[in-house]
Amino acid sequence: MSFKATPRESGAVTVIDVSGRITLGEGSSMLREMLRDLLNKGQKRIILNLADVNYIDSSGIGELVSGYTTVKNQGGELKLLHLTKRVHDLLQITRLFTVFDVQSDERAAIASFG
Amino acid sequence: MTVPTQRIEVTLETLLDSVELAEEICLRIAGAAGFDEDDCMKIGMSVRESVINAFQYGNGQQREKKIHVTFELLPAKLEITVRDQGPGFNLEDVPDPLAEENLLKTSGRGIFLMRSFMDEFAVRPSRQGGAEVVMAKRYPGSRTADPGSRSTQDKEEPS
Numbered sequence: 001m002s003f004k005a006t007p008r009e010s011g012a013v014t015v016i017d018v019s020g021r022i023t024l025g026e027g028s029s030m031l032r033e034m035l036r037d038l039l040n041k042g043q044k045r046i047i048l049n050l051a052d053v054n055y056i057d058s059s060g061i062g063e064l065v066s067g068y069t070t071v072k073n074q075g076g077e078l079k080l081l082h083l084t085k086r087v088h089d090l091l092q093i094t095r096l097f098t099v100f101d102v103q104s105d106e107r108a109a110i111a112s113f114g
Numbered sequence: 115m116t117v118p119t120q121r122i123e124v125t126l127e128t129l130l131d132s133v134e135l136a137e138e139i140c141l142r143i144a145g146a147a148g149f150d151e152d153d154c155m156k157i158g159m160s161v162r163e164s165v166i167n168a169f170q171y172g173n174g175q176q177r178e179k180k181i182h183v184t185f186e187l188l189p190a191k192l193e194i195t196v197r198d199q200g201p202g203f204n205l206e207d208v209p210d211p212l213a214e215e216n217l218l219k220t221s222g223r224g225i226f227l228m229r230s231f232m233d234e235f236a237v238r239p240s241r242q243g244g245a246e247v248v249m250a251k252r253y254p255g256s257r258t259a260d261p262g263s264r265s266t267q268d269k270e271e272p273s
Contacts, residue, residue, distance in 0.1 A: 023162075024130065057227075093230055
């Protein structure tokens with residue numbers, strides 16, 4: 001399944017529904033551009049809904065890290081929602097599970113922004 | 115019964131498309147060799163990461179350079195070799211991506227993933243020049259059994 005990212009607003013929070021593979025090339029760069037656009041528009045509360053992301057490689061992991069630090073450096077927050085087992089396991093072994101704010105319920109994720 | 119070694123060699127151009135191609139070929143071979151879906155994903159991703167390294171760092175995205183990938187169905191394991199035409203590198207020089215100071219780096223996790231997902235992993239200088247990554251995954255039935263034999267399931271021929 002090819003990469004797709006669709007943003008939607010939920011109050012002051014932007015939820016990006018991501019599907020497909022986040023890998024070197026198209027997926028990684030599209031996600032980066034979307035996050036940059038949102039930040040430029042002043043939207044700094046962002047949730048990446050990864051429920052339909054079934055594959056992510058080291059470049060994709062790097063892109064999540066890049067997104068996290070970029071948003072954080074601009075005073076915002078990036079949270080991850082609905083990790084698939086594969087993505088969960090990858091973040092676990094790379095110790096990034098402790099870095100990201102990982103949520104399993106969208107309402108709770110939205111409410112968790114300070 | 116001894117299963118003869120089967121060897122498949124692929125020569126790829128230094129292109130982004132080669133990454134996908136190498137992974138796709140690998141998934142077919144690993145599936146035919148009897149690995150389950152989870153192991154196939156791990157083996158495929160290891161090949162993907164290795165070819166990405168060859169594409170980006172080894173061959174420096176120079177299309178005229180080649181990436182050689184060899185799959186060998188040995189009696190107890192699938193061994194994969196990825197060779198580039200770059201300057202080579204020392205494994206000891208690769209930073210630990212799990213170290214606190216490297217956690218937020220946006221790259222440098224490929225080798226860690228290969229090491230995590232495969233049973234054997236080594237990097238050596240190639241006789242033809244460049245780096246040669248050699249990694250292997252033991253067949254499901256041979257992880258705890260006699261390493262010289264393959265289970266019935268493992269005797270399926272690659273399609």
